[in-house]
Amino acid sequence: MELQYNLLWFEDAERYVTPQLGRIRKYLDDLGGFVLDSIIEENADNLKQLLDENEFDLILVDMNLSPGKSGKIAGDVLIQMLRENKVYTDIIFYSRIPGFRDKKYELQGVYFADTDNDNLYQKIKEIIHKTLQRNLRISITRGLFIATTIDLVEKMEEIISKILKLSDDQLTFFQDYVVEAEFFNDSAKYTIIKDFLNREMDILNQKIKTPGGEEEKKLIEKRDSINQIKSDFNKFQKDVIETRNHLAHAKPVPGKKNTLKVRIKQKRCYEDWTFDLSKCKEIRKKFLAHDDTLKKISSLLR
Numbered sequence: 001m002e003l004q005y006n007l008l009w010f011e012d013a014e015r016y017v018t019p020q021l022g023r024i025r026k027y028l029d030d031l032g033g034f035v036l037d038s039i040i041e042e043n044a045d046n047l048k049q050l051l052d053e054n055e056f057d058l059i060l061v062d063m064n065l066s067p068g069k070s071g072k073i074a075g076d077v078l079i080q081m082l083r084e085n086k087v088y089t090d091i092i093f094y095s096r097i098p099g100f101r102d103k104k105y106e107l108q109g110v111y112f113a114d115t116d117n118d119n120l121y122q123k124i125k126e127i128i129h130k131t132l133q134r135n136l137r138i139s140i141t142r143g144l145f146i147a148t149t150i151d152l153v154e155k156m157e158e159i160i161s162k163i164l165k166l167s168d169d170q171l172t173f174f175q176d177y178v179v180e181a182e183f184f185n186d187s188a189k190y191t192i193i194k195d196f197l198n199r200e201m202d203i204l205n206q207k208i209k210t211p212g213g214e215e216e217k218k219l220i221e222k223r224d225s226i227n228q229i230k231s232d233f234n235k236f237q238k239d240v241i242e243t244r245n246h247l248a249h250a251k252p253v254p255g256k257k258n259t260l261k262v263r264i265k266q267k268r269c270y271e272d273w274t275f276d277l278s279k280c281k282e283i284r285k286k287f288l289a290h291d292d293t294l295k296k297i298s299s300l301l302r
Contacts, residue, residue, distance in 0.1 A: 003148065003284050004037045005128065008056045010078060012042040012066040020121060027125055031132065033284030043068035044078050047085075056089050057131050060124070063095035076105050083108065090127050094120050138258040141280050142247050148287055149244040155294045156189045162301040163196050186241050193297065197230040200300070226300070232293045239286040246273050 005028050011017050017040055028034040039050065045068040059082065063075040073081075079091055093105070094113040113123040157179055166174055178184050204223040208216060250260035250273070260275040 003034060003144075003288055005034045005058075005132070006054065006056045007036060007038040007058050007060070008050065008054070009038060009040045009060040010043070010065055010075065011040060011060065011062045012064075013062075014040070016115075020124075023121060024124060024128070027128065031129065033281035033288075034132065035288055042066040044073050044081065045069050047078075047081060051082075051085055051087060056087075058124070058127055059087075059089050059091045061091060061093050063093070063097060063100060076107060079107050079110060090131060092120070092123055092127060094123075138260055138275065138277070138280070139252075142250065142260065142275070145247055145283060145287070146244055149240055152240055152287070152290060152294065153186050153189065155291075155298070156186075156193060159294065159298055159301065160189060160192055162298065163192070187237065190237050190241065194230075194233065197226060197233060197297070200226050201230065229293060229296050229300075232289065233297065235286075236290055236293070239283075240290055243283060243286075247275060250275050 007024070009017060021036065021038055024038075025036045028036050039054070041047075041050070043065045061075045061079055065073060065075060065078070067073075075093055075095070079093060082089075082091065088109065090111065091109070092111045092113055093107065094100075094115060096115045100112075100114055111123055111127060113120040157175075161171055161174060164170075164174070201223060204219055204226065208219050208223065210216075246262050246264060247260075250262040253259045253261050253274075258277055262273050262275075263270050264273050
């Protein structure tokens, strides 16, 4: 999901990184409900694999890093390696060494900071805010949420194919002629998974009727876990599908920056549904929670 902020940090002092990550997570959450996904590396040993498998919103590089398989590589050399690999992501280059920022480095597109007086954290906040400005625009965010809904619905389809235990040929038919069919809308997919969870609860309740010591205890724990998943998934229709439908029809409000509005029918009357920056944060958190719930449902079918 693109509701994450992806950070790559080259630093060998874990005791320094851990509290900073906590502050960054809180800042991202306060800024708009984004979630931090961070990778911490002590040196450049895994650089090629990292760049092949990931995309990053921000990279932090300490001047002094632990030696790797190729020996000791300084932070400025690592940054040159990143640029040679056509990585044009924003980079913050920092050090604890006095006078570090006075030295002239031939580096392009790099921000400098030191660890004194909270300078590094303030610089991180500044760059995060800059890189997220585009995503914080309502018109862009609406498209992001609608795209995220598509991802969540695709995960529902994968779950349904697992429930049906389809062979490869049957799965192809299912994807070509059922998933694309008009009758098989998102609400239908939601209902199928909901019914599956209800059936799982019924099966466990039947098994629990026969006392069995330790086995009974495990069944009760599993039932309680599924019951929580079921409770969380019950909100999917309203939190995801209905929200997507509202966003698809919402229009800008004249004279109000970063605000969209749509009139919806609720219990035989109409009311305005407003989509602004505050609503964005609420929706992001709900979408991320439902992504986690779908992963839990999928794990039940392994």
